[in-house]
Amino acid sequence: MGVEGIGGLFIRSRDPEARAEWYRRHLGIAAGSDSVWEQQAGMTVFAPFPADSDYFAADQPFLLNLRVTGLDELVAALESDGIAVERRAEWDGEYGRFARLHDPEGLPIELWEAPAEEAGA
Template identity: 80%
Template sequence: MGVTGIGGLFFRSRDPEARAAWYREHLGIEAGGDGLWQQQAGMTVFAPFPADSDYFAADQAFMLNLRVTELDALLAALEAAGIPIERRPDWEASEYGRFARIHDPEGLAIELWEPPALS
């Protein structure tokens, strides 16, 4: 008996339909209504952060981290769509993989994570 994974992420939105459309268009996530997102198996990090952490905005209770493949191609598509991307040198060569950050239309930080290749 026990937890086998995350069953969903539910969050409030000023315009749920527009926000769901943004996630569907730019990230390929079916995020609302009756849509179910069949994600690939892989690691999920579950980590409470200290209340005074500066890793993401203090006014946000959480940050969404999404596992991705082909990070460079995804970032190019997001940039072409006019979505600002935050990059940091220490996110490029981490032992944990590569990272970049975007924000959804309502300001939620989304960390895009390309895990390191398994050898």
């Protein structure tokens, strides 16, 4: 008996259909009230941050971190669709590589590509 994983993420939205379509189109996530996203097994970090953390914007209650493969290709595709993506050399290191963007309603999203030796774990 116990928790096995995250069963869903429910976010308030001014335009739920448009937001779900954005996630489907740009990130390949089956999003929407009648969709189920079958994820690949992998690591999940569940970490409360201090209220004054500067890791993400203070006006946001959480940061959505998505595990990805082919980070460079995904970033290029997002940018070619006119989506601003931020990369910083100091974000990359022993935990992998990272990029940041925002969804259409301003939710911060972090794309995380795990180091090669952990990606298949």
